[in-house]
Amino acid sequence: MTTLFFAVLVTLLVIFAGFKYRRRNEKEVGDAVSGNMALEIGWTVIPLIIAIVIFAWGAVLYVNYRITPKDTLDIYVIGKQWMWKLQQPNGRKEINELHLPVNQDVKLILGSEDVIHNFYVPAFRVKMDVVPGRSNTMWFRPTKTGKYHFFCSQYCGTNHAVMGGWVTVMDPAEYATWLSGEAGAVNPVSAGEKLFSQLACVTCHLANGTGRAPSLNGVYGGKVLLADGSIVVADEAYIRESILQPKAKIVAGYQPVMPTFQGLVTEEQILNLTAYIKSLQSQPVPAKGAGIALPTAGKK
Amino acid sequence: MSTHETVPEPKFPEKHYLNAEYGIRSWLLTTDHKRIAMLYLAAVTFFFFIGGFFAMMIRLHLMTPNGYLLTPDQYNRMFTMHGVTMVFFFLIPSIPAILGNFLIPIMVGAKDLAFPKINLLSWYIYIIGGLFTMWSMINGGLDTGWTFYTPLSTVYSNSAVAPAVIGVFITGFSSILTGLNFLVTVHTMRAPGMTWFRLPLFVWAHYATSLVMVLGTPVIAITLALAGMERLFGLGFFNPAMGGDPILFQHLFWFYSHPAVYIMILPAMGVISELIPTFARKQLFGYHFVAAASLAIAVIGFLVWTHHMFLTGQSTYAAVAFSFLTFVVAIPSAIKVFNWTATLFGGSISFDTPMLYAFGFLGLFLIGGLTGLFLGCLGIDMNIHDTYFVVAHFHYIMVGGAVMGYLGGLHFWWPKITGRMYPEWLARIAAFTLFIGFNFTFFPQFLLGVMGMPRRYHMYPPEFQIYNVMSTAGASILAVGYLLPMIYLTWAAFYGKVAGENPWPATGLEWKTQSPPLTENFEVTPVVTWEAYDFRNRPDLGLDVPGGSGPRIVAPAHGDD
């Protein structure tokens, strides 16, 4: 609106001036006006104020958007040249398709296997880069059933333009039916649990907190006290870092003995482990040896 | 009132810079800034055609949703090379290296730039960089996007990345040397009486541009050097598989490439600051503010680069800070637009071709700039980032702004450069054609962006076709608008009407020398005693000033005699 206002205003002024002050004889000169402080200040300050208002409006919307709601349906999305692999919480996988229930907050956890991609759903007004080496997240809440196009929106090579698909938003009942449809779907939580044992995580991360490593019960989403005194929130990025670069953040009271699994786990395995660890959120947290910083109830 | 005077037809000067010496060596080894400007004109026009060819291929291909003209890889090479050619080999050098080189020494009253040999060197560097880039084009082309994002460009692309990166790296030094030359010239080579605030705003604009060239270009140089080494030798600064960070590349790249867009637009704004006072025969409204705004744009322009990276997963704080600064950087541009508009009021406006281009600039730059604010607004950017909205936005500024400024300037100073006038009515028709063609080409692209069509797509969903066809139709009209000046300006250089010293008339020092100028520009060093754009105190211009000229010292007819 403001854009239109100023564009039209200046255009009209220019056309008006062009007409009113058109040269009437060959040797005519213009008036002796070369400035006006009041005008200068006026048209500096007023646009500045308007600019700040528009900026603030957009910034507030954006900041609010960046706060992801708590209870989301988490979909793991991997972009690679030139397709999308999407995985539902129960393990059901899709390629270039995403089925979702209506009226449910959905969070996409984005990973790339090669170059930078971008997941863009025009109808939902959301878009986020998918950067290799990073775990970006985005969220939205579909409010109408239907089929919606999604696109890759960061140039990624030859078939960038066909690297898209459809989001299908369905009634919750239909979604549930669809979800249980595919036989042999691997539940990421149980796959993660198997990995947790296969990779010997379970030998140190005893659930009861008596192991060499903190218990992971209740860790996801909680605050972790680190050896250097700082506190971090245990989100997906933290779990991923702990698996790949365990020495980066050491939990207070523990030795930096965890080996790294860089090169030993694939992206999908990381996602499955993450899903499993998230599922431990509701498990009982031991009094001693917990991964999260317990409120100092009674303890020094 | 004066009786009807017959003004004698101007005579074409006997000696001037074009006939001072003959032969290819006198051109290829010249140190005359005017000849170097002409060398640049030839080279830049050549690259403009190449970039234009790629644009034509893009638009033809995009007429159909399934893109039957080119294969995906070919299309990707087309838009990449269109971008690389136009940005690095046309937009950045055009006004500074052609008009700036030609005019700045004359405008400040000097015989040449501070470093004439370095000026020639900058042309050779441009040519060598261009040759490397053309080598890339001939060897299958480049398909990474002009932005060279890693790891696509350094690891995954199967195109001729290395020669292109080397070419752009080399050409950067041409830009740096030009900027260095301009800065020093303005500081040390001004004629007596040419104080800072009597300088034409064209010079102020180029001063600001040169600050950006000198400070920003080395950063893209080292960035491309590192990316090139990653491509050729497998180093890993920007490759996540080796612990590198693709976002680091983006930061380093945009740290230059955002200020680069100000390198492209500031000179055009400088041209407009010359055209509007001349064709309204009135002093520029708010001279000091416009000069300060140029500097402000140059400085603040260095502080906004991350607005290209809002969706990379950066911190909310960073996004908010850079969005705020992006809005701030728009203000000096707005100040300029208001000042230019205010200059028109009370003026005596004529609609010669350069003025038509200036009007076009005002409208189109306004739209381009305001749509930039949409993109800088965080809440909106998420929807239109990397869509055709962005493409439309920057073409409005680059073509609607910078190219209009370039063409307006070329037409305005063509009589000075060649000594002959271009055909006015044909030029007006060409200007209108260009304006109409431009809007038909790029306005639909705003709509495409808002509808959700991503950019750099060789195929698109069928619902986007209508606007794509409209855009291609507009492009064909636009092409005519470009071709016409190429043809008639060339014709006019040889057969146009003799222009004389000051056909418009205009107030700058360049209009007090013969057309075309002598090699040494002035017979006698001018001594400046008048203010910029002061039509009312310049009896030498032969205009009717109501009440006569003021009692202040006025400009003598020639030099300081």
Place this chain on the structure above:
Amino acid sequence: MHRTGTLYGQFKTLEQQKDTATLGMWIFLVTEVMFFGGIMLAYTINRHTYFHAFAMGSNTLSLGLGATNTLVLLASSFTMAMGVWSAQTGKKTLISIFLILTILLGFVFFGIKYVEYAQKFHHHLVPGKSFDIGYCAHNPSKCEDVDVKELKEEGERLEEAQKADPDLQAHAQLYFSAYFGMTGLHALHMVIGAGLLLWLLKDSVAGKFTAEWNNPVDIVGLYWHFVDIVWIYLFPLLYLIDRHK
């Protein structure tokens, strides 16, 4: 007074020519700051992220050779400044002597650099297929120029670093890419500087510089000092951070 500088056509006075050239050199040096700044930024960011690997890298550099080079360059800046002073005070013979000394010190720097680069080559520390940060720790016999005790310590630190950073080799390679990139760029600028000094020497020997006209010496001096300052930044960044006892 007799003027010996050539007045170029675009200038009105030698004074103007001098001011112009000096300003030109200063602006050029600013561009060099931006140029080196880019790679130093990339280095610093990576140093912070991969401090284990970069610490391993730093410790393979010889502190003795690096410090010597620093002193050599500082001395060369001194002789260069003396050269400028000599020019300004009209002591023609001294100008040439100091220029020669500066050039010689420059060559000493190159010599030491060559030794260091050769060492890197033999120790498999050049980025590429045969890069191996642990080469000397695992093959002490092949790295005779390194102290045995040091090698043992390096071996231990290598083990630790490997545990902390499984991609140690890749990140250490990043360090050496930066090392060769930065020192290589610096050396290239020194070569150009040496060339400029030789050209100055030619004119100095021909007696072209006087107390009135010595601007070329002045501005080449500026360039040389700048190249020295770059090294003053490189030395701590590459050699001194995370240095083990």
